Every structure is written in C-alpha cells, then in structure tokens.
Amino acid sequence: AQKVTQAQTEISVVEKEDVTLDCVYETRDTTYYLFWYKQPPSGELVFLIRRNSFDEQNEISGRYSWNFQKSTSSFNFTITASQVVDSAVYFCALLHGSSNTGKLIFGQGTTLQVKP
C-alpha cells in the first residue's frame, strides 16, 4: 500500500511556540521522494522541501527543520518560534521513484493556527 498519514488534523499554538507536524508514510519501494507543501489561506500550494529515500540527513532552513527517519517511516516537520504567518494547511506527500507516473500521494493535511 502507498499511503501518507498526517494524524494531526488541526494544531493551535501561540506565537513563538515550537510546533511539530507529523507525517508517516507507507511504501514498498526502495526509491521514493518525500515532500512538504504549505497551503496558506490564499489557497496556493507552496513547495517547502524534497527529500529522497537515500538521504536521511536532517535539514534546517531558517525556522523550519525536517526529521526523516526510515526506521519509523516518518518525515516530521518542525517550526521553531512559530509566527502568525505560519498559519496554513501543511501537506506531506510521497512520490515513488519507480512508478514513472509522477503521481504525488498526499496526506490529508494538518491545519496549523498560530495565535498572536
């Protein structure tokens, strides 16, 4: 089965709090890619990060960091010192390297609300 699960439907935090968004994936492929996208209230989907299955190094970009653990099939996303502008729906997605379909499999999304 190919599946992405974002168990947290909604998260509410106060500005400056740290918050982690969970993503668990299922795949039998050895080659695959994982993504995070942000969908702000304006509606567009904004690419945040891409990770391939052979690179388990964690990544940090400003206040954003990602923790990829193949052992637990997880690709979690942490926002440090959250800001109101971080309020959005965040999607985790999976792309199989072997399928050649280009089909992104999305999780259901986590709505993050950051209150001032």
Add this chain to the structure above:
Amino acid sequence: DSGVTQTPKHLITATGQRVTLRCSPRSGDLSVYWYQQSLDQGLQFLIHYYNGEERAKGNILERFSAQQFPDLHSELNLSSLELGDSALYFCASSVWQDTQYFGPGTRLTVL
C-alpha cells in the same frame, strides 16, 4: 510565485455544462500534472502529461479529459458537470520526476 499560471482563477457554472481550465507550466518544464482538491477527497492526482503525451492517469472521471499542446500548455476539460465536481483544481509542472511546482489553482463552483 511558482512560475506556473492557471486561468481562470474562479469559475462558476451550472450542472450539465462544460468548462475548460488552462495551465501554462514553468519555463523548461515538460511535465504537467492535474490535481483535484475537495473537502471530502483531499488532494487527488488526476493525470500527467509529458511533452505532449499522456503518461499516467489517476482517479479521473470519464467526463474529464486533458491534453498538452506543442507549446506545452495544458487544458483540463470537464463536461456534464455535477455538483460534486465543485473543487479546487491545481496544475503543477516539473522537469520529469522532479519537484512539482503548483499553480494558484482554479476554483470551480457548480450550481
């Protein structure tokens, strides 16, 4: 701005009608994808075109069709529209199996 453009931004139409959604990919991208986002189904892959050829189909209804033209822009045609087709339709583009960059979407409302 992702570089992917979609028109129109909003579309309101009646049941039974036919509409065409248009997408222009980022410069240099040969792959175009269409996705549907609805409240009950989430983000669903519809179809993938690469350099004018259909590469993969997802859960796309028979009433829906797409094509990619020689200039690489793509159109998604939705016919015999039903209330349940109301959704946000995204186009994305990429260089083959690379990161997909999404357009701003077309919000379709079927009344």
